[in-house]
Every structure is written in C-alpha cells, then in structure tokens.
Amino acid sequence: MIGFEAMNDGHWPAVWAMLKPVFRAGETYPQPVDISEDEARSFWMGLPLRSYVALQDGVVLGTFYIKPNQPALGAHVCNCGYVVGEAARGLGVGGQMCAWSQAEALRLGYLAMQYNLVVSTNARAVALWQRHGFEIVGRLTHAFRHKRLGLVDAFVMYKEL
C-alpha cells in the first residue's frame, strides 16, 4: 500500500538519491546533467512548488512536484514532474503518483495539468501518461538534447482535470 505526503527536509536525502541518477543520465529532464545537490534541491523543493513523496512502510519510492505552469492568467494549469526510484521501478508507482497528483491538483484548485517536455524516446512515460488521460497535444521537433541520442523530439501533453 503506497501512501503520499507532502515532502519535507527529512525526505531530501532519499529524494536526491533518486533524482541524481535521473539528472546525470540526461535522458528525461532538461536540467544540467551536472546539476549540484543544492540546485537540484532548489528546483525540486523551491517555492511556488509543492513537492510530495510516495511512501511504502516509511520508504520513499518516488517523488513529484506540482506548480503553476504560467503566471496569473495561466496559473490554473499546473505542471508536474515525477521520478520513481530505481529500486521501485515496475511496481506501478509512477501511475499511482500520476493519479494521486491529479486529485491533489484538483484539490488545490487547478483545472488542467500540462507536461511541457516529455521526451519522445521515453516511451514508457508517454504511454503511462496516456493511460492516465493525457493527450499528446503537440510535438516539438528536436527540442531535447538527449545525452546519448542527441537532438530528439519532445511532446507537450495535456489533460483537463
């Protein structure tokens, strides 16, 4: 049984252990591959972000954030980012985080959710978001500089809540 709670400073070491290999890989997030721990913490926990952890028996399995995707007149659309720890891959954590984050976003008053840069080669993520109701509303050709593959396309994915 996976539970969710707002992230706090005590979760950071476990969360950083998850984020670090993801950023270093340079295959899914646009942040610098050599991002420092402080920069990563600021990105993942800084205001006006809200960040969360997915827990099982007190162990952090995954983490995500919710933030407004635009200022005032676009602030009813949120943006989220999700990372599942390597040890927890394949357990459905990503899907549960996606579903729970949508409910939480509604609770926070958001009307829609937008992912701005879903890397097209991350097929598992694309399929997962589609199963959770997201549509590919746009293709950004060569918009992501994949560390191994070079310039690849990215998708804008969107869902009204």
Add this chain to the structure above:
Amino acid sequence: MIGFEAMNDGHWPAVWAMLKPVFRAGETYPQPVDISEDEARSFWMGLPLRSYVALQDGVVLGTFYIKPNQPALGAHVCNCGYVVGEAARGLGVGGQMCAWSQAEALRLGYLAMQYNLVVSTNARAVALWQRHGFEIVGRLTHAFRHKRLGLVDAFVMYKEL
C-alpha cells in the same frame, strides 16, 4: 526604416508605456493584470533574458525578449514575447520584430523558437506567426483566463530555425 537594438535602461519608460496597457487588458499575456512596474521590468529585462527595441527615428515602436525556454538540455530552444506600441499598430512592426528576432536567435546559437501560450482569440497574432513560419503544434484547451472572455484555448507555436 525600422532598426533594432538591445534594450537598455533608457528605453524602459517608453517600453513600460507599451507593456502596461497590454498587461492591464489581460488578453494576451498571462502576467497579473495589476502587475507593478518593477515586476514588469524584472519580467521584461531580467536575466537570462535578452530584450530589444524596434526603433524608428529614435522612437520606440515595439519591444521583444529572447530567452531559453528550458534549462540546459532544452536551452537550444528559445522563447520570445513581443509587444507593439498602440501608436504603431498596423505598420508591420510585429512582423519585422518576428523576422529579426529569428535571425538574432540564430546568431545567439538557438536552433528553434517556441511560443508557449498564444491566446487563440488573438487571431491577428496567430496569423502573423504563421506567416513567419510558425506552426500551431498544440492546442491547450481552456489554458488562458482571458479578462473579458473567461477561459479560452491557447496554442503552442514552434519553428525550427
């Protein structure tokens, strides 16, 4: 003959006179309709933005900015925003700024240009960007809270340079 130059502090009063009614109208930019002059200045001139003015005989007719649309692995795609002064509407300033900004973006090393939130009801702008080679790559339903019309769709527009 319209010329372009990097914006400096001396241009700010003329630029603010153009931006203010646009923000107050709440029909095209997502910034708060009651944005303060300081906030607007920070948005329009803050780093890592580059901002520019379009001039004719020393008079500022329009202004725009160029900035990376994403961090490192997406930083080869730029984002721009343009505003034409009310007195200069209909003179082709917007189109000239769009064309010049594309050349400048190439010079700065960008490979593509992305507009994240083109308000669908701003038909003149949509048509103008299309004439300058941009495609509507995505529709974001109800993503913009138009001050007069309420929730309206917005477009993601994109062009490889």
